[in-house]
Amino acid sequence: MQQCPAEIKIEELKKTAMEYRKSVCALFIFLFAVSSLEIVCAQIRRTNVSCFENERRALIQFKESLVDQSNRLSSWTGDNCCKWMGVGCNIVTGHVVNLDLSNKFPNAEDLATVMSRESWKKWEKFKGTVLGGELNPSLLKLKHLRYLDLSYNDFSRIQIPPFLGSLKNLRLLNLSCAGFGGKIPHHLGNLSRLEHLNIGICKTFFVVAHNLFEADSVPWVGRLTSIRTLHFVGLSIPNSEDLFNSINMLPSLLSLSLVNCKLTSFPSRMHVNFTSLTSLDIQMNFMESTIPKWFSNLTSLVNLNLGLNAFKGSTDFFEQLRDLETLDLQVNQFGDPVLNSLCRLNSLVYLDLSRNQLKSSDFHCLRNLTSLSVLKLTGNMLQGPFPESLTSSFCRLRVLDLTDNNFSGLLPTFIRDPSSCYQNSLKELHLRNNVYNDYFPAGLESHKDLEIVNLANNSLYGPIPYSIGKITNLKILLISNNDLNGSIPSSIGELSNLEDLDISYNLFTGVVTELYFAKLSNLKNMQISGNSLVLNVSYTWVPPFQVRMIGMSSITVGPRFPPWLETQLQLERLIMFDANISDTIPAWFRNITVSLGTIDLSNNKLAGGLEAFCDAQRLSTIDLSNNLLSGSIPSCFGTLQRLITLTLSDNNLEGHIPSSLGALGIQLSYLHLQNNRLSGKLPSTLQNLTNLRSLHLGENNFKGTIPAWLGRRVKSLQILRLNSNEFFGDIPLQLCQIRFLCVLNLGGNNLDGSIPHCFRNFTCMRIKSRLDTSFGFRYNERLDHIMKGRSLEYSDSQIPLLKFMDLSENNFIGGIPEELTELEGLLSLNLSSNNLNGSIPKMIGNMKQLQALDLSLNKLSGPVPQGLASLNYLSYLNLSFNKLSGPIPTGNQLQSLDDQSIYAGNNGLCGWPLLKSCHDKRSTSQPNLDQDDKGDAESNHLWFYAGIGPGFCVGFVGVLTILHFKKSWRVMYFQFLEKIYKKLYVAIFLIIAKFQRRG
Template sequence: MGTTSSALVMLFALFFIARLEFICSSTNSNVSCIASEREALMKIKGNLTDKANRLSSWVGKDCCTWKGVGCSNKTGHVVKLDLRNPIPAKFGHTTYYDDPIFKMNELSGQVSPSLLDLNHLHYLDLSMNNMQISNSLASLKSLRYLDLSSSISDETIPPHLGNLSRLQYLNLSYNYLPGPIPDTLGRLTSLTVLDLSSNDFNDSMSYSLCNLSSLVHIDLSYNSLSGAIPHCLGNLASLSILRLNYNQLQGPIPSEMGNMTQLTELDLHNNGFQGPFPREMGNMTQLKELDLSQNQFEGPIPSEMGNMTQLTELHLYSNAFACEIPNSMRNLCNLRVLDLSENMFAGKLSTSIGSPFGCIHNSLADLSLSFNKLSGGLPNHLGEFKKLERLIIRMNSFYGPLPSSLGRLSYLRELDTGYNQLNGSIPISLGQLSKLESLDLSNNLFVGTVFELHFAKLESLNELYLDSNSLVLNVTSQWVPPFQLQDIQLSSIKVGPQFPQWLETQKNVRDLGMSNASISVVIPDWFESIYCGIKSLDLSNNQIKGKLPICQKFKYRYIDNRWLDLSSNRFKGPLTPLPSDVYVLDLSNNHLTGVIPVSLCKVKNIAFIEFSNNQLSGRIPPCLWQLDNLVVLDLTNNSLYGEIPSSLGYPQLQSLHLRNNKFYGKLPLSLQNSTFLVTIDLGENVFIDNIPPWIGYNLTGLKFLNLQSNKFYGDIPPQLCHLQHLQLLNLAQNNITGNIPRCFGDFTSMVALDPTDTEDLHYYEENILDSMKGRELEYTKTLEFLVSMDLSNNGIVGEVPAELMDLSGLLNLNLSGNHLKGRIPNNIGNLTQLESLDLSRNKLSGPIPPSLSNLSYLSHLNMSFNNLSGRIPTGNQLQTLDNPSIYIGNDGLCGAPLNSCLDDKSSDGDHKHADESKVADETDFLWFYTGIGPGFLVGFLGVCGTLNFKKSWRYVYFQFIENNYNWISINIAIKLAQLRRMFNKGKFGG
């Protein structure tokens, strides 16, 4: 849009210069300025602070020669005053008001009331300064041009501007003025240009603007305007430019806007407009630039769009258009830029833009169709778009081969086909695109080999993305590429086994991704010069050997947010010194040994440290706990030990993983200052402490809390109930006593997950271990859906709170191995999402509630070794859980999959069968005791005798008993159950 805007601004400038009768600072003037006006100018100067001495020329008697002052050739009156800051403060809509040079050149202070003595002023420009404007400014009746942009420091719009009846140009932009647009502006009937952009007008558009029938240019962009566009705005038939972008306007576009047949630029992007594309807009046949992007427009695009034959730019991205691209669009013979991305366009290109018919292929230079639902093959006719410079079709459903005709697009600078289903081999013709700067073929189904010919003439290439295809990069070790790449993404294609030698020729690499690239050698020494200058390096998931690369010298003095991912390789040895500007460091899943070096503490801005699954040992350097910017610390599965010091910093910490190490002691009070914590995983250590109540008071954003397998003791603090976002609580295998707090039923996120309650840790994939369905599982990508409570293997007493049954989002509930008593709550059927339930090894009594059969997702159940009685519920998912061991150890239970209940009705045939089985069972019983009696006695005496003489054997025996306790218990329980059935059936004569 910049070309049209510049031309119009130049046109307006020429217009005003032609109309104004003045000369500006002319040394040839024969007319001296009027004394009273010279005196007024001196008072204006005296009231202003001029740090840069911009008004140094304001000396002498002839004020018409002063810089910024212009006088009329005919009368000598001052008709122009231009005090605009000469240092540019903005580039587009990006401002640089804090630039010291700009601030030095600002004029500041109160504008003297003497300004009113210059009552012949036609042109006044006080822009880009810091002034308090006089309230009587509106008395300058002769003003035709007024520019107060970025100059009003008192935050009020000058009143009575509506009295400036001759005003033709008004610019109040970049003042951040509050409130509504004043209705008095509707009296400026001579106004042709109105620029109120970049303020904070926060009301509806003023209907008074509809009175300004002479307006050619309206800019109300970057405000907070709300409501709908007034229908009467369509009466401004002379309007050429209308900019309403970056507001909060809503509703449909009024059909009356189709009357604006002189419009050349219409910018409505970044609002909340809704509804269809009005057919009446097809009347805007002079329109050259149309931007409706970042709204909520929907439905089809009418064929009348084809009437806008003067269009050069059409931006419709980020809306909800759900239709095929209209065929009439191929007749837009002047269209250079077409952006339809981030919609729901469907259909095939071959019937619209890619059709060989029409004339759009003669003009189009920029085509973006990314993030839509377009499908089908890419038409070979795309090669006829001779002026095409950008082709972006990312994130669609295109399939089939890449047309070889694309190699004829000699102006092409960017080609992005990422995230489609394109297949076949990559055409060698792409190697002829000598102006190509960015090539992205990633995440498709391409197969075959990429040779040197594919890059033959790509001397302009600086971005190459071939990742996530079934490609093999096969170039010779002597190959010298014609390009110098900055971004290289070759992950998940076959590059190795050797480290690519051609990388040594690349001197400007900033991003290098070669994850899962089949590299299995030591990193060569020459790579150091590249490594030191890389901002983002990903060599993960290879088999790279040897020691970590080291950076002895820095190619760049500082790289903001450097990312190093060398995880899942075969690196060994100690941690090497790191660049001081590392932001993300992932060395997990290697064979690194030794201690964490003190030098890591010098990396002050590091935010992500991932050292999990190595062989690191020793204590953590105390200074490491003081890294204030740390967001993630993951030291899982190492051999680190020591206490966490009370000086722990980490105010920004969100994720703390210390699981499976040898840390001991208490949790430091200072951890409560890490109020952004989302995950705490301290499982499998030797922490000895009460569970601190401050976890519930201060860490209110916590979602995942794992203290499993430590030595935490005491009661569960009810303050944990304040953790409304908690969705995983694992306190298993500790020494916790007391009751389960009833307020555990208040865990909101265990009732229903909030889809908006997600934490984006950018570079880090959150992970945690949790026992579910009798197995320990690692959760990564699915962690956000894990809802689990595990309090097993503690000393918890009391009853199971009925309030726990309100946690309808729970997937896993494990209360096994405690001293819980009483009945299972009748409303257990409310846990409708439950997949795994373990209440075994407690003292629960009474019947199993029938509502248990409501749990349609239940796939793991264990209620063994309690005092439960009565009939086992049947129906639904319970029918599939038919392993008797899940109920053993409950003497009073009966029904499938255990023995039938006594009150079951039996037929005569059943009685006969029972008599026959009685004889068999008695025989089984006699054989059982005949075998077990002598065998047990001999075995017992033998073991006792051995244990008396062999201490080591005695240790092995009891170790065996401990390790196989559950197996032994289950087998004994089964035998006892058999005996009990025999007694119950009266097989021993009462």
């Protein structure tokens, strides 16, 4: 059968196609073989490739301009520069194409992101490996250079050299964290082939706020037409809109980072051309604006970081960014609506909404985020129980951070009941600072991947289950400040990966032995303070760990000084106050002080001298208060150049303050030596402590006049306490130059003259609001003050609120300056036991914050000002034993101060609460009592006063038996004796007054 022509043609076409396919395959195989052969040959040639001589000489010239302290470029010798460290050559041509001199120090980019001594140590080592110096223009001879990386070095803020803009073949230029500064040359805009540009300072806590680059204008950015990655960190940009207009000319841009660039706002309207952008980071610009609508056109975004700004307003545009995987919105002003705008982002893996203004716990729609692995909601105002509807969705979470909110009730179901999840993927759990009220989660061991558990500062109760020892990957366990009780399970000793343990300030009881630390070889931070625990380890115990921080306060560690501390040679913080230690400081302790930065052994019974601390050159805080230490303060303390806080109060120290302390200069901020036996004059070298915030020298035997240099040189003082010494003379007027003085106590000296009118200059005492005392570190200063008839203690957080002046028990004369009434922020004013005369200032009612006022035992005359009645916070008042006269004011707070002794010794006063009525019959007295009741009251008063004398004598004899052994008791006793004396005097005066009236 003959084929038709059409069929014949089809067959021919099939044959032709088959032959064509065979030819293409053969060609492909041939080309592959040639390419493979070329690669093999190139690899062979690579071992023998040698760079060009002119390029080798150029590199040598470049090296000679660098400073290489660690000798990183020691390999730059010989003829073949292609084998030098950091130099890469084209394997075909031999030209230098890569120059990578970035610092390869381990984890350099993460250094110092956490403020710790370990970070500083690593940073110091890192600084020893950096390159510096200058960049030699000889680089221009490397005409084929495509890759230049100088990151993580230190070029001491020199300007980026303009000649880099002539390296026409550059594809990558990385100058990040390299120590450059000044203006960025516009010549970089000539790099039309550049694909990756990275310029900026290190993103670390100690340099992020300064060393900013400057840019007068940024149009040159728009000429980088091939750019795909553009990263600026710390670039000071004067005009945000100009920058974004330039960026809008870069259609190939994929990654844009503008961190800490002082941007002020986005262009409100812009036709976006960089729609291919997949990563955008503009954190830390503190932009106070809304996000423009054109953001919705960036539909290719995968990573978006808008953190550390002040964005607010609508976030509806998020619904269009369906490819987002990472979204960081921390530290902004977004409210609850932002949650609803995120509910359709099914690809979202990482979400950080920390420190915004979220209030509602109704975020059920987050269950739609089926890919979510990390959720951070720290520092919002979320409250109530955690939504149960999220349990199944959140079983997939790797990190959950709800720190610093007001979540209450039971813990999230998937935490306390792991059986509610088909998988338990949790790696980090942060619930610190909430109000959860629940048992410690018994099923926590089911989360096998857990590495961090932070449940501190809640109201959790019950024991820690023994099964906690099964969480073998656990590295951090923080459960302090709860109501957990029972004994600590010894299974904690099985957590071999544990690095940070904090169970302090709970209700734990029992004995802690070596078994509890058996396998904790990785432990770095151990805090078990504030429990009813007894540490009972053998004298020869050698711990398996080398910790950096020990917190064993308010438990029983003693009575002996713990010998196992001798093995801890990496110790940086030792907090062991109130640990029931009654011992001398051993000689070996000097060895471990070498690494110490903070030591607090206060409230023990340590004896001996202070010489063990002479080699502690890293110490910043020393607190040895309330011990039995004796001898003098060693002059070697003046060599501790990092010392910020020195607290040696309540000991038995003698001698003078060493003049060497002045060598600490601006470093020392707190000097507390009160209640010792120190004597002599204040050394003039203390005037070099110009950054001193608190000086407490009370209850010693210092003599001389108050030095004028305190006011001239030490102007940063906020607390000055020189009370209960033997200072004499006038108050130097220079003291008024200490404008931010909040606490002034000069009581119990031999000062005379008049009270300076310039005290009105104390700004801290004038303002009603809290004084800012954020010093960049935390130090708990225990400040005592006798107020409202009792001795009180104040911590560091309360000191800014405590503003008082005490000039009592001196020999001041003259009147009370009217200017004192301008100190409207003052809480307590004590001018008692002086020789002041004149009247009480009429404007005293302006001191609205006053809680305590003592003007007793002076020679004040005239009426009691009506303004006293307007002091609504006044709860302690003493005007006794003056020469005041007239009616006692009535109204408001004064009505609650009904103790007659307040006004005793002022024969001219009348009106309630005194029994003496005023002649003009004004309504200043209380309604008359029933006569029988009044007689009974008077009879009871007589019996009470008759018993005071014998009772006082018995107590006095009992107290005398122990006064010899403790100076602090002696001081307290004489203060108590003085108060009793005043009460007796008042009582006798009142009895005599009653008999006179009856007569």
